[in-house]
Amino acid sequence: MNPTSPLRLRTITAALAIGWATLSILLSLAALVSTRGQFSHPFSDARLGGLAVIERLHPSAAEAGVGVGDRVLELNGESYAAHGAVVPGAVNAYRLEKPDGRRLDVLLASVPSAEMRDASSVLFHALLLCVATIYIVTGVAVWLLRLGRSHAWALLLFCSTLAVQLSLTIHSGSMLWAQARAAINMPLIGATAFHLFTTYPIEPVWVVRNHRLQLLPYAAAAVLIGLALLHGPLGIPAELSANASFLFTLVMVIASLLVLGIERSRNGAGPMKTAANVVLLAALVSFAPVLGILFLEWLLVKPLPEYQALLWVFVFPVAVGFSIVRRQLVDVRNVARSSFAYGAATLGITGVFALVITSADTLVARFGVGERPAQLALLFVALLLFDPVRRRMQALVDRSFDRDRVAYRVAVREISEAMVSMLSLNEISNRILVALTDTMGVERAMVLLADEKGRSLRAIASRGDWDQTALGFEIPSEHPVWKHLWMRREDLTRADFDDEVDVETREACRDVFDTFEIELLVPILYGVDLLGAIAVGRKLTLDQLGADDRLLLRTLANQSSIAIENAKAFDEIAKLNETLEARVEERTLELRETQAQLTQAEKMKSLGQLVAGVAHELNNPIGFVHANLQLLDEQIGKLVEAQHTEADTQRVQEAIGKLLERSREGTTRVKKIVQDLRSFSRMDQADLQDADLHEEIERTLRLMEPRFKNNIRVEKDFGDLPRVRCYPGQLNQVFLNLLMNACDAIESDGTIRIRTRPGGRGVRLEFTDDGPGIPEDVKSRIFDPFFTTKPVGVGTGLGLSLSHGLIERHGGHIEVDSAPGQGTTFAIELPLEAVPTD
Template sequence: MNPAATLRLRRFTAFAFTAWACLALLHNVMAHYVRAPAPEWPLEIAGVGGIFIIQATSPEGARKGIRAGDRLLAFDGQPLGHWSSRGRLALTEGVPNVYTVEKPDGKRRDYQLSPQPPGAIGPVSTILQLAILGVGLVYLTIGMAVWRSRPGRVEAWALLLFCTTMATALFTAVRADNVPWAYPRMVLNTPLLGAAAFHLFTTYPFEPHWIVRHRRIQLLPYGAALLIGALFFLQAPLGLPPALAPGLSFLSGLAFAAVGLGTLVRERRREHDPDVTARADVMLIGALVSFVPVLLILIAQYFLRSSLPYYYAMVWLFFFPIAVAYGILRRDLFDIRGAAKSSVAYGLASVAITGVYAVLIAFSDALIVSFDVNARSPAFQVGFLFFAILLFNPIRNSLQRFVDRTFDRDRATYRHAVREISEAMVSMLSLREIGDRILIALTDTMGVERAMVLLLDDDERVLRPTAWRGDWDSPSLNTEIPASHPIWKHLWMRREELTRRDFDDEPDPEARESCRDVFDTLEMEILVPILFGVDLLGVIAVGRKITGERLGVDDRQLLRTLANQSAIAIENAQAYDEIAKLNETLEARVEERTQELRETQQQLVQAEKMKSLGQLVAGVAHELNNPIGFVHANLQLMDDYVNKLLRAEKDSPEAEKARAAINKLLSRSQEGTNRVKQIVLDLKTFSRMDQTAVQEVNLHEEIDRTLTLMEPRLKDAITVRREYGDIPRVRCNAGQLNQVFMNLLMNACDALEEQGGEIRIASAPHGGGVRLEFQDDGPGMSPEVQSRIFDPFYTTKEPGKGTGLGLSMSHQIIERHGGRMVVSSQEGHGARFIIDLPLDATPVEAE
């Protein structure tokens, strides 16, 4: 059967069995709490396997000689086994019925008894009925809850089938005489209950190999239960004995459950996995507490005609589903054997203390009689009480310490180990030493066969073995768990210890097998993550104990404590190593980084300078082309005029005209060469701005020099308005200030490039220094842009048209000169840059 069909089968049967239990509950509630009260039976009976034993009778029946333990055979001449044909027995108040009873000696008698009036049942029976209904609801709720939380698990399915059939039995068991179809339901449900028990015991926590190979064996008891149900309805037409089908129902149910339980016990003895055996122990203890009392009463009632009502013991049945659900849902099981051992020890100690005090009281009484002491005097009573209190506490404390040392030695040893490890790890700064200390605690304190500590290699993001104890082979010691491994994710996300069984619910088969391979390769029983905050620092891998016992709750608590302590120690050791390495290389790294920053700064300055020079070269080339062009043309004309002069040497008027033209050409050529010389001089001055010395300069001349270089960009619909005031000379680095002026003017030209406009340059004395203003009537800037305009690498230009360093460098230059540079702008109303400089604006680096 493919997985999809198997899942559909499980869902269908889960729904059918749940509906079966809910129907029984509905019939019980309707019969006893919804319908009008009906007359009560004069006899209280318990039916097992077609045998009905009288357990109590009405006062009328007692007067007529009916006793508990008698067997009820027929009602109004009709065998009780034929109830199925009528659903339920109808009683009429005041109308007597005939009951055929068989005495223990085998004699049969007919008794005419009237029904008891409605409500005649006693409060004890009512409370018992409600309690059994509550236990049935516990079964139904637990089965549905486990199935809902583990819908894909076969053990959850088996538990649901068992819980629903048991709930049906509980809902039908008490006061079945008033419940419709109660008897047929019990006959049908009993073998189903046995089949479900067999199914559960052969599924969880072990699956025998013969069940794994032939899973249909688990379905055979269900088929037998259906056949018995069919036989029950056909036995009357076939003329079979009425007790045949009920007897088979009881015996088959008992047999199925017994075979399943025997299989569980047999597999428990063969299993060596301590975690699985612990779950089997929980299940067996739950079955022992819940079912043995009921089974003993049922067997006694069936074979010995006991009159003890079996449903009295049904109140204890609630323990079994809780135990099984606890084993299925919980990862870490409570150490039952350890708790039982301690409980027995403390019980024996209490008995011993009681015996000591009994002897003490007897001895004291003998002393009082011998010495004729007045034991009733207040002084004697107070003194004796004080003496008893003083004696009691030392004895109690001594016995408690003795029990702890003798029966709870592991817990005391663990507490001592944790204390020692906590003190030792405070001073550990070596990862190897930390790993060795953890392993010593594991092997010596817990007594495990082998253990390993895997720590994180942060460079390669893998967990590698760092320390180990025990017998290891080379493949295990070379194990690496990379960050991409599924088990890494589980360790980091779950943040708790993991066992191989924790991956049974993993939906990805490949991830499930990959995680299981880690446990199989290392032969580990448990992996404990070492976590610090959100970081996974390592893993503690622990094998089995030498004694073969499972790792209990105390063991896991010790492992968690070790992991927490080691996480802090590992973090401290890594921090210490980092500090040591930093101390070794700090000065070299600082010098290296400083040199890198210097080189980067020089490169950025040079890049900005080259950008400005590149823009200047384009304009300078145009400016140089004009004077050179007309100088070249004039030289050609001058050559013609010289030739004419030589030819007209004798003609005095012509010679005078030639000389005048030559002088004019020479004059114009001189003007052109002077223009070229000035452009070259300005360019040379600008290009060597970082090499200029600090001196007193006329800022107007420096601005004009920059404007001269900017003329190619200022001719296209851009006008410059100078509003120079009377300002003194300023001591500064002229080359650096020229860079500032160039950056401001280029940004203004960029802002006015499309629509043209005006650039206003103003100067005036201000606060003992000078103030310069560069203003344009371009599109302006938003407040957000203004707040970041001086940030390095911030630019509003298109990619490739700006570095975002011009204004940042300009702002730094002005600040180094002891000045201040601010911007004010509104969108659509241009931008204004204000520079305030002191008269002695010597740059900081020049001092």
């Protein structure tokens, strides 16, 4: 057989079913919208098991002796059940049967359809058309979303037949071919019901082995349709064929539900059982009110408006269609709560309404109220009472069903409060597992977290009975389950991959669920990152995980994601704290070494700038000593010669003494300069020493004398300063930097003033020049490292920055006061004892 043949057959039959239901809905809509030129019987009837029982009367029928509850047997000599169409504008012959068995033949004229309608019937007609539309739309939507699938096809066929039946419920007497369509459609309901309930959600083994068994009800339905259409030529009573179709449909529906119930009990726990629960519950909610009203009709021998209960049959296609498409079923308890409340309210009010209707004759006779106003008033009261009754029933049902939900809410609140203070990944994971196993009642659970590099998900905590294979299993980042968790951002089940086209991907994803033996994987997400997942096994009660369970899991995942991020941040901070002190000490030593190197480099640079002047200062006395040595050599020769000739040596000895004295002065000058240089660049700067700041300033001035000789005068205003415990070498560096900057600032003749005074708890030193001053924008940056206004290659921008640092190292501070054209003053304040530095 060509593999496309089943799909082609399903497509053709689906198209026929859609056309069949659409035609019926359109004809019913036409009868509802337009009543002009339409005629109907002078009564309306309800079909009870194929029999037409009068439920409402036109005044002309009441005058002719027709009563509510009479059965209509024949119309113009033909069976009313098969050919109940009215002859417009004519008098029709009716044969009726009274409840007591008496027969009545009457002639009644057809009446305009508008006269047989009231507001309530029009309203319910419109509502039933809406329900019929829901049926066909749901069937078509599921068929398109699951194109070609057997369960989608079966649902579409069933929804089509139910849509036709709903469209024929009210005002069928004014519709085209209503009786024929009803005769054809009734057995099809039974056949399609059997087809649906033996296909979805559980397909019995005997159907899997032989799918042709599902054709047997269709064959029986075809026979019944033939009998209904050809009962006249075959000589079969119309009531017999109508009753046979009704009984066949009833038997097929009951048998189908029994088959589904048996398969449900055999299937045990799992998604199939949950799906079966949904189908059975939806069928109960949708059809139980109708069956209840039919039972009341049989018990009271009184036609009742069962179309009120038919309004709730929309629950069935919506619930079943959603379960087929979604494959993750709605929580059965949620359906039960709302559906049970609506069903109970409908049954209760309908039952009261039916009992009141049965005593309507007594009410009319006693109070003289018209029958139609009384019915409208009772209907209005029923509508007013429906919502309060439903709310009362809903509250009662909620108290019975919501016990687990209350426990879940308490668990979520406790976990939310606890996770705020949790800073350990193991503690967070264990808290989640306790909630899952104790509150939700799952037999086992596991928390998987991504490693530090985000390359795989690994189990870090588990609870329940796990084997070592599952505990050691990892989900790498390139695994399709990882990608589905990250991209879909929702919980996953094994059934989610049933529709996966790629075989390797489908099997790889299924292997994860089979290896862990779990029912659900819930992602732990933080922003766009996948932090981990929660793996959940079956419940101890073997119930399927419902919507409340999944909501609890998603809440736990959301709460834990924040807690996990906090824990990771805390771990990072703890690790940083462990190494922070060592790193800070290391950096401090490096900075100190760097600062010392910069200080020494700047000092060497300053000394280098003094080399020319110092060299000149050294050259003069050395040259003088050298010349004296030459003269001394000559004088010694003369002295020796004079001693040999016994000449006067006194004059020669005096000359030699003067030469030696002058040479001694020259060497003393050289020694002083060398001592000043050595003191300036002393290497004992790491030790605090008592120093005379005036002496240190004088020493620096002596080194600076070559820069002063040409055009710069130095004025000293020294106060009475105490000795200061400091680092003299560092202060000499500061004095040198300030004096050299003052020399650079004085372009021609100028004066440098040095003023010292005791002040506060220490001393104050001021170095002032009468140069051009410093602009405001430069002054704000004067102590910044590497900032200089000198040309490239002349200044480094480190002198004042290092001076600022050295003064602060002593516990003092340095400030500048300057304005353009008014010179510059650097003021230094030092404590009497500097703070020792390591």
